[in-house]
Amino acid sequence: MCHETKEHGLENSFMKVKCPLCDISVLSKKSYYDHLSMKHAVSIASEETEFASFQEFSEWKKQTERKTLSLYVKKCGSYRTSDNVNRHSLVCHRSGQYVSNSKGIRRMKIQGTNKIEGVCPSSIEVTEAGDGSCKVKYVVTHVGHQDGVRHLNLTEEERNTLAVDIANKVPLQAILDIVRDTLSDSMPERIHLLTKKDLYDTEQCNNLRSEVMRQKDDGISVEAWVNEINASVNPCVLFYKPQDTSSQSHPLLRSEDFVHIIMNNAQCEILKKYGSDCICIDGTHGTNGYCFELITLLVLDDMRQGFPCAFLISNRSDQDVLSLYFNEIKTKVGKVRPQVFMSDLAESFYNALLSQTEEPVRRLYCSCHTDRAWRKNICIKTKSKERQVETYKLVRSLMQERDVVTFEHVFPLAPEHLVSDPVTAEFGFFLQ
Incomplete structure (x- = not known):
């Protein structure tokens, strides 16, 4: 003792x-x-x-x-x-x-x-x-436990074999059936206790759940995807600059900038066919944790449906990056002059377009951005709640009015008519 x-x-x-x-x-x-x-x-x-x-x-x-x-x-x-x-x-x-590493939360x-x-x-x-x-x-001697397969882990060779089957799109239930069919009268092994949880873990460890995720690190995953696409027969990456790198051909881009421009051959053909009619461009904000913005360029096809033709993913949406965006599109498609160009109220979209092509015949603003700006200005310039409601109804009806005569009757373009009606006068002041 x-x-x-x-x-x-x-x-x-x-x-x-x-x-x-x-x-x-x-x-x-x-x-x-x-x-x-x-x-x-x-x-x-x-x-x-x-x-x-x-x-x-x-x-x-x-x-x-x-x-x-x-x-x-x-x-x-x-x-x-x-x-x-x-x-x-x-x-x-x-x-x-x-x-326990889960602070007692997991059972x-x-x-x-x-x-x-x-x-x-x-x-x-x-x-x-x-x-x-x-x-x-x-x-050799074990003490404190009995031999048993339930506390064993799958071997590396077994996991690799399962990963190959999962990557080949073999149904998980089919994998379980195949494994259990190998059970004989001899001593069962750990692989014979295979469960779907084991298969899910194998999927996650080998990044097999997503078609696009190559690595758990997003930067490495995107770069691996870009390299794979560029090595394919029909590459769709027009330009790619990862963060923490410099671009000799585009010195205006900073080291921390991320710029990724995508357009495939089908999108190129659609833009060539319908790009002379109407081109729309808009960005989406706050859709990821990196503060990157997705800017989409689309056209109206023969069914008057919007068709996306090019994508820009970047941490910047100023005129320098947008000019690069339009320049790469022009290099891929050729010179396109739309009759109508629609964007939000930011001047950077329009100025970047003019730097790469001729001025379009008409310039339109997106209705949702226009409506948001109207609401904001009405609240600033009109203090009366009743007059705010009345003015907003008027501008909304004018936005949806397609008949020229009716539009001019509601809101005469001559300045001397602006004082004939208090609401119309206030509306004219608001538009200025």
Whole structure:
């Protein structure tokens, strides 16, 4: 009993090795082995062997884990000694105490935790020499748990095989049926307990749930997609500048700027066909966590339906970036002069268009932006609530009026008529 906690007069929390069969903690591994022998009649068996290479050791380890239904993981990182020898320490994955990382929010699994709230003596000590040969000391005896497949993890080879099937669009239920059909009268393995949760985890670890997400890091994922598209037969990326880079051909772009212009061949043909009629451009704000803006250029097709022809994703929407946008489109499509150009109230869209093409015959403002500006100006310039409602009804009716005679009757264009009606006069003042 000289190695036990009480005889040393030390608290359990300061001990290094805890017995899973009782509440005793001891100071060292040797003391732990003595305690198991004297108190629990457990004899620790070990064996030593050598391998010509680390690869041979890895194969032996896989076979041993498969045979004993166990798993050995690194207790800590490998280290190199002064005589150029690498040492690896592997312990039974059931060894240790359970520590929750979810602050108690998640419920415990039905099967319980893998940890046995103590130390399992089974371990593998590997000494790797400079020539690649390995000496292995293998402690065979397990204590504190029984062999079982339910606490094992899928091997790397099994996960890779499942990932290939998932990437090939094999239905998840079909994968489960195929795996369970391999079960025979022999001892079942961990793969035979495969669940859809395992398949979902494999999808997430290998980024197989999304067709466009290459990496968890968005910057790396986008750049991988751009490189893949540029190497394809029909690339659709007209221009790409990631953040934290400089552009020699466009010195006006800053290092922190992100500019991504996309147009495929079908969009190019549609713009060539309908671009001389009407071109609309608008941006969407606040749709992502990077403060990037999506600016879409679209045309009206023969059905008078809007068809998007080019996309710009950027952290800037000023005239410099928009001029680059229109210039790349002109390089791809050729010179296009629309009869009608529609945008929001910002002058940057129109000025950028004029820098790359001729002035359109008509310029229109988007109705939703115009309506928003009217509401704001009416509230500023008209203090009476009743007059605000009356003025807004008038401007909305004028916006929807298509007959010229009726429009001029409601709102005469001659300045001397502005004072004939108080509401019309106020409306004329508001439009100025």
